[in-house]
Amino acid sequence: MQRPSRRQVLAALGLSAGTTLLSGCVGSLESVGQAEQNPAPASPHARPHWTYVPLDPADVARRAYALYPEGSCMYAVFGAIITALADRVGEPFASFPIGMMRYGHSGVGGWGSLCGTANAAAAALGLFFPEEKDKKFRDGLIEELYGWYEHTQLPHYRPANADPTKEFAHSVAGSVLCHISVHRWCEASGSDAYCPERKERCRRLAADVAARTVEVLNRVTPARAARTAQHALLPDTKKCLSCHDQRELADVAARMDCRTCHTFKAPHP
Amino acid sequence: MQRPSRRQVLAALGLSAGTTLLSGCVGSLESVGQAEQNPAPASPHARPHWTYVPLDPADVARRAYALYPEGSCMYAVFGAIITALADRVGEPFASFPIGMMRYGHSGVGGWGSLCGTANAAAAALGLFFPEEKDKKFRDGLIEELYGWYEHTQLPHYRPANADPTKEFAHSVAGSVLCHISVHRWCEASGSDAYCPERKERCRRLAADVAARTVEVLNRVTPARAARTAQHALLPDTKKCLSCHDQRELADVAARMDCRTCHTFKAPHP
Numbered sequence: 202m203q204r205p206s207r208r209q210v211l212a213a214l215g216l217s218a219g220t221t222l223l224s225g226c227v228g229s230l231e232s233v234g235q236a237e238q239n240p241a242p243a244s245p246h247a248r249p250h251w252t253y254v255p256l257d258p259a260d261v262a263r264r265a266y267a268l269y270p271e272g273s274c275m276y277a278v279f280g281a282i283i284t285a286l287a288d289r290v291g292e293p294f295a296s297f298p299i300g301m302m303r304y305g306h307s308g309v310g311g312w313g314s315l316c317g318t319a320n321a322a323a324a325a326l327g328l329f330f331p332e333e334k335d336k337k338f339r340d341g342l343i344e345e346l347y348g349w350y351e352h353t354q355l356p357h358y359r360p361a362n363a364d365p366t367k368e369f370a371h372s373v374a375g376s377v378l379c380h381i382s383v384h385r386w387c388e389a390s391g392s393d394a395y396c397p398e399r400k401e402r403c404r405r406l407a408a409d410v411a412a413r414t415v416e417v418l419n420r421v422t423p424a425r426a427a428r429t430a431q432h433a434l435l436p437d438t439k440k441c442l443s444c445h446d447q448r449e450l451a452d453v454a455a456r457m458d459c460r461t462c463h464t465f466k467a468p469h470p
Numbered sequence: 471m472q473r474p475s476r477r478q479v480l481a482a483l484g485l486s487a488g489t490t491l492l493s494g495c496v497g498s499l500e501s502v503g504q505a506e507q508n509p510a511p512a513s514p515h516a517r518p519h520w521t522y523v524p525l526d527p528a529d530v531a532r533r534a535y536a537l538y539p540e541g542s543c544m545y546a547v548f549g550a551i552i553t554a555l556a557d558r559v560g561e562p563f564a565s566f567p568i569g570m571m572r573y574g575h576s577g578v579g580g581w582g583s584l585c586g587t588a589n590a591a592a593a594a595l596g597l598f599f600p601e602e603k604d605k606k607f608r609d610g611l612i613e614e615l616y617g618w619y620e621h622t623q624l625p626h627y628r629p630a631n632a633d634p635t636k637e638f639a640h641s642v643a644g645s646v647l648c649h650i651s652v653h654r655w656c657e658a659s660g661s662d663a664y665c666p667e668r669k670e671r672c673r674r675l676a677a678d679v680a681a682r683t684v685e686v687l688n689r690v691t692p693a694r695a696a697r698t699a700q701h702a703l704l705p706d707t708k709k710c711l712s713c714h715d716q717r718e719l720a721d722v723a724a725r726m727d728c729r730t731c732h733t734f735k736a737p738h739p
Contacts, residue, residue: 251567272602293565298520303605304596310612313724314646315584327573333541336572343579377583378647380724393720451662455582455649462731 249293253329255419256285258412265411266360269404275305275317277407282325308379318410319377322346325414342417347377351458356405375461518562522598524688525554527681534680535629538673543586544574546676551594577648587679588646591615594683616646620727625674644730
């Protein structure tokens, strides 16, 4: 494992300069009405710096795969990134309550809504780009990750102990929603939604999403010049939104792939 | 504002007994493969106790409404609960990086997937019931909140400065997905998805969800006897799942209202 540099150690102690952009959570508590009148007790740990340092995607993928059985998809992806950072720089990552992220399993508490791996990836981006002024940039990175998630054959990850002679089914999710993502993989594999293979699919998917999130973070942190998101909306979705988003009909506030749920009969204007 | 009791102050300092259940995040970092070999530096703050203390739902609703313009829906709900706790007990809540929750706006980065208020409510439940052994109980509370969200006329909250002679449109979302929830309200109100009234709707909805989350938390914390979730699946959804969940067809891993997206032509088995 790479040893932390002096800069990383200083960053972990909240002593580095130039971290303003990445420490936007700082001070937000003070800006709330009642909190202004009743400030929380002062503490040397009240303003930790959540400064990302580049990680090894392959290591983070392995961590996510290892963590999955302890708390499922969201916990695995978020926990992989945070534990890797805790090993590199210690606090504040070492005391982040990663157990909270177990809530996101199976599309949040089993509801099949947002895939927990996608929820975790966006939560990690939120941690490192937390300010309101970061919104456009953060949304762009989420779009890059979610577009990739929707339209890529996954899972790609193979654990070290996998039988090399055995193919593992993959599928294009077409959606960041757990219900649809799981259903598409079940169709492709001929498996049911509760079998061990489906859990193995989500476990490998967690490894893929954790690695991809770290690849994106490595590219955009800390080099300001490289802070461009690679937008990933499909041409068809762009076409739908060209009328339905805020510029004309303004009746759709979403960026998910429209075709996954909607079919259009001709003539459509 | 109510002053914190001795017990609450002790809890905030991590000195109270009987908090095992609520401090499940503790130690999770140590259980990961590589983290075991490279433990993070010891810190007196490495194991904070995220112990919930009862809050005033009306106060938390006002906070959520006040916070919304600073970071949208997920930030407003999660931030309202955390800042209220920071005012009551200080750390570790005062240093939680609530800014990270801005990622959840408009169904995560504008994608229209899971409603940010619903994501925040579940995240708060995750923070206070973080362990794998809490899964069934935590999922039950999420189901209670999500069932209420799906099938209740909302928003109900009225800010103090609202014109009492003016009706504000409300709707039944039918879904915890932002895209559908917003669309249903736009239909009911005749508004578009990007107008100021729609933002006001989501702002009031944040107040409602924050208050409801706190009502649920107040009921189940810390009284172990009261730790029962009020399950809220619709009879029609239960009927669908009675064949499609893991006991028979096993082709659907979800608990969202099926009717919102699916229509069934007779004869359906």
